[in-house]
Amino acid sequence: MDVVVIGAGQAGLSAAYHLRRRGFAPYTGYVVLDADATPGGAWAHRSPSLRMATVHGFHDLPDFELPPTDPQAPAREVVPGYFAAYEAKHALPVVRPVRVRAVRSLPDGRLLVDTDAGRWTARALINATGTWSRPFLPHYPGHFAGRQLHYADYRGPESFAGQRVVVVGGGASAIQVLSELGGVAETVWVTRSEPVFHEGPFTPEYGRAVVAEVEKRVRQGLPVRSVVSVTGLGPSVAYRRAEQLGVLQRRPVFDRLTEHGVAWGDQELPVDAIVWATGFRAETTHLAPLGLREPGGGIRVDGTRATADPRIHLVGYGPSASTVGANRAGRAAVNEIVELLGARTGPGAQTFGVPAEASQLGV
Secondary structure, eight states: OOEEEEOOSHHHHHHHHHHHHTTBOBTTTEEEEOSSSSSOGGGGGSOTTOBGGGOSOOOOBTTBOOOOOOTTSBHHHHHHHHHHHHHHHTTOOEEOSOOEEEEEEOTTSOEEEEETTEEEEESEEEEOOOSTTSBOOOOOSSOOOSEEEEGGGOOOSGGGTTOEEEEEOSSHHHHHHHHHHTTTSEEEEEESSOOOBOOSOOOHHHHHHHHHHHHHHHHTTOOOOOTHHHHOBOOOHHHHHHHHHTOOOEEEOOSEEETTEEEETTEEEEOSEEEEOOOBOOOOGGGGGGOOBOTTSSBOEETTEETTOTTEEEOSSGGGOSHHHHHHHHHHHHHHHHHHHTOOOSTTOOOBSSOHHHHHTTO
């Protein structure tokens, strides 16, 4: 087919919407391959304790508003339900569960997408695999015999009641965990560097400056930094609750792990558990056969296009790793792919993937 989209989260669905809008025929002109068995992307895997009121920003998908929701409803139920309705409303060709193993270049210029459910070929590819499947765990010397888990596996505060818990990380995820654990457990917040708190409103001008800073790194082929690493921590619902609970007393990160806790030099602190809210890395390992990675460790991207291969577009990557950014990136990627494939679009244009007469018959 013309285009394969990998991933059916916010970025992938946005791209799929714009592909259909530009005339690509579902299942023959383009398809969306999603690794999960049900709609929702990363949202389906979030902690049940994450409520819509504490979600760190959410933007509607194009041409379909998120219906009014109960602020106390679990985000892992509301957003996947919204994504499922979106797929149905726009009849998007999502095939699941399909896990992509590798993407390779064929001698005739097409791309071969190898999966656990067969093979697809395409003239262009939109990668929208996000970061959730690649949680990052930093290494520290020593061994801790207690409970350790990454934020990706965090399922709420109940199992930590009455314990002393170290929360590692300086981003929005750490703030969410602290705001929940602070009411039931003794928390110790540690970060590698001093947290940055943003004072004042997030104006459009400030937002553009932040995106430009993140985009500069991907243009240089450097590893992607999170948007919050540039914006700093804002006054979210979770932040205000954590502040009220008095759990934002940050300490520098420990030197090493011990059997019963963590240690700074000769000072050891016994703890019951460690929650690593240390972020995620972009899931691009399946693109390795294409040789896109730069010596700096990242994939050099201009807009959404991989500079080393104009057939490959990355959405939800770098500056577009937010719900509003993913929407814009989906549209931008499709516009560039239309230009790449040399296609006419708009009124009276050809329909991709099937003959024009077939599309008129509703095939």
